[in-house]
Amino acid sequence: AFAREAITHIIHTLESDGHEVVYSDTDSVFVRSPEATLEGARRFGEQISQRFTQAGVTFEFQSVYSAFFSHGAKKRYVARQVWPKEEMIVRGYETRRTDAFDYQSSALQEIFERVLAEDIDGLLRRSRELVAAVRNRQVPPSSWSSPGRSGPRSSTTNRPGRRCRSSGSSGSSRRKGTTSSRA
Known part of the structure; x- marks a missing residue:
């Protein structure tokens, strides 16, 4: 509950300051950097980190993304990281699951x-x-x-406990120039 309250406070403060929070979850906040350069985005991320780090709570600046996508679900996003190293980051999607x-x-x-x-x-x-x-x-x-299976997966439509549902318009986000920080 403490981390959630801290993240909520940080989000409200950043938005009150006119910054766009493009994604957040229980321990992370992704903010659009107002800076156009990588160095500027890094400085912006460090400033946010210093501003919200308090006694007993460290708000760590972790990365800069040049592009970000989420379809609205928590802990599921894809990003093009440009700092500290260049790579595509995939979180929560099947590319990272061992049964994919x-x-x-x-x-x-x-x-x-x-x-x-x-x-x-x-x-x-x-x-x-x-x-x-x-x-x-x-x-x-x-x-x-799946790994360890000899043939195609059987249909999941008639399996007990398996349902496909649509959450409607949960929103998607495709953002450029995003910094990521974690509490």
């Missing part, structure tokens, strides 16, 4: 790259190609089954 199958992981990686590049036409084209390849049996079953 190879075709799923590689397809999501390709799609996420296009999302972060804002290549919507390429994203739609490639998505259709990936689905068509499975439909046309161009992908070996071993590439679309």
Whole structure:
């Protein structure tokens, strides 16, 4: 409860100061940097970190992202990190799960790259190609089954406890110039 209250206070303060909080969860806040350069974004992140670090609570500045996407669910996002090292960060999606199958992981990686590049036409084209390849049996079953299984997954629609639901418009976020800090 303490971390949630601290994060809520930080979010309200940053927004009151005119900063855009693009994402937050129980221990993290992602803020759009008003600075156009990497060095400026790093300075901005360090200033936020120093401002909100208090006795007993450290608010650590962790990274700078040049692009960020979330479909609105907590702990599920994709970002292009540019500092402290350049890499694509994927959190909460199936590419990081141990039970994800190879075709799923590689397809999501390709799609996420296009999302972060804002290549919507390429994203739609490639998505259709990936689905068509499975439909046309161009992908070996071993590439679309879970590790340790010998064939394709059985349908989950009739399994007890498995339901597919839509949460409606939860919002999505595709942001450039985001800094990330963690309490």
